[in-house]
Amino acid sequence: MSNHRLIIRGGTVVDGTGAEPRIADVEIVDGRIASVGAASGRGDEEVDARGLLVTPGFVDIHTHYDGQVTWSHQVTPSSAHGVTTALMGNCGVGFAPCRPTERDMLIRLMEGVEDIPGVVLNEGLPWNWESFPDFLDALSTRRYDIDVAAQVPHAALRVYVMGERGANREPATAEDRRLMARLAAEGVQAGAIGFSTSRTLAHRTSDGQPTPTLNAAEAELMEIAVAIGKTGRGVLQVITDHPGDDGEFALLRRLAESSGRPMSISLAQADRAPGKWRRALDLIRRAVDDGLEIRAQVCGRAVGLLYGIELSMNPFCTHPSWAAIADLPLAGKVAALRDPQMRRRLLDEEPGDPALRDRLFNFEKLFPLRDPPDYEPAPDASIAALAARAGRRPADLAYDLLLERDGRAILYRPLLNYATGALDECREMLQHRDTIIGLGDGGAHCGIICDASLPTFMLTHWTRDRRRGPRLSLPDVVRAQSRDTALAVGLTDRGLIAPGYKADINVIDHDRLRLHAPEIVYDLPSGGRRLIQRSEGYRATIVSGTITTRDDQPTGALPGRLVRGGAAVVA
DSSP states (O other): OOOOEEEEEEEEEOOSSSOOOEEEEEEEETTEEEEEEOOOSOOSEEEEOTTSEEEEOEEEOOBOOTTHHHHOSOOTTGGGGTEEEEEOOGGGOOSOSOOGGGHHHHHHHHHHHHOOOHHHHHHHOOOOOSSHHHHHHHHHTOOBSSEEEOEEEHHHHHHHHHTHHHHTTOOOOHHHHHHHHHHHHHHHHHTOOEEEEEEOTTOBOTTSOBOTTTTOOHHHHHHHHHHHHHHTOOEEEEEESOTTSHHHHHHHHHHHHHHOOOEEEEOOOBTTBTTHHHHHHHHHHHHHHTTOOEEEEEOSSOEEEEEOTTSSOOTTTTSGGGGGTTTSOHHHHHHHHTSHHHHHHHHHSOOSOGGGHHHHSOGGGOEEEOSSOOSSOOGGGSHHHHHHHHTOOHHHHHHHHHHHHHHTOEEEEEEESOTTSSSHHHHHHHHSTTEEEOOOOBTOOTTTOOOTTHHHHIIIIIIIIOOSSOOOOHHHHHHHTTHHHHHHTTOTTSSOOSTTSBOOEEEEOGGGOEEOOOEEEEEEGGGEEEEEOOEEOEEEEEETTEEEEETTEEOOOOOBOBEETTTTEEO
């Protein structure tokens, strides 16, 4: 043993238990926390944390880095926001198990569901695996700036067992079910954190087909869940459109009862049924009171779409005249949009896809996103309200706003958790006994959503900056995205600042912590684009006792490893 000793001196420790902050030194020896209190002597390395927060590293249980971790050592943007462990394989999508003949199917699915360009995946994925245990073994040879963990994705499993029948959502035979159950259990035994599935119409392939798992029968889900239950480990993660419907929840409850495994269910407020989420939480509360371990996985802010000339969508992208410039580079689009004739045509036209009109052309729910971004904008900040005060048509104003910053401006469309024009219901969800923070989708939605910054937002908006309603306490927010999330997926060795725990730690200048506006970078394979979001205020992020970020800049250290489930040991 090297006995390398790192001491974080004099910081305000928010330890992840929910206890009040206290001033203390944190001593780290060989990647583990050795003491919290007054450290004697000098360390081999020291961090001056006086006046700064010292928190556990954040555990993000809902990401989609399944592709990125096969070609990149940096798990960005999550690792820039204090995340030290990221769980991928959510929503039933991923790349293992997979035969060579089925690769295109899974790429089309990930491209459609998670907005990761197919050309990026075709070039970037090495495909040095077939089974799910093979996939974990391939990841275990790689090094990262944070730890990563994976779940067995139902869609990949279904296609592997059933081929085109699975992709086409045909009913599974008894033999199909038996094989899926066996392979899912083998994946969990090999180190998968759990199993995920999707039951939402929103998840479609790039050619518009529903996800293969949309209408999987209870018999199929039950056989898989029971097989996982027999391993004595693993969690179940479900995306569903109807968590508050009695029939749907009864099915999910039966899965949790029969498997004996913890389950998380996606939950958000939808405009079409703004109060239905409370019914879902009532059903979950009753199940928990009856001894089941079920949580609603909720987001800490509105799930918002980002529109821009450089992004996947904007208010004019379905107008007929847009097709002529859709494939131009940004500079070409901007030049075309500044042409008075093009402007006149686009402003005179209507959206070409009526189904998208409410999303794209609802200017009462569309806001300019500035730097720093406002994720709880008031109704009077909408483009409709701004246009009314200026005596202009909303579409005309939106057109000008999109051209700001040489076409790099972004408009914000809160889609979920914003039916009342504020985050009060979101706060209610966060404070509920049976919820867990998730749904940030790091690594996905490369051109339309950038919610991987959620951990930083939780610290800035909810504990410091909110003006439109009550805030949340700092100890509660830290606990919610460190210890609570770690325990929710069975990672018992992290999420606390206490002796014996894994030394995943953030040192944060809370007073100057801030988010920048999202921006596009072209750093994916084949020059693919993605949204990232930068932050300021992370004085240090530490993974397994090694400093990976200093003053918001990566150090280049790669202590992160694949984390296998079960004993929560590092591969």
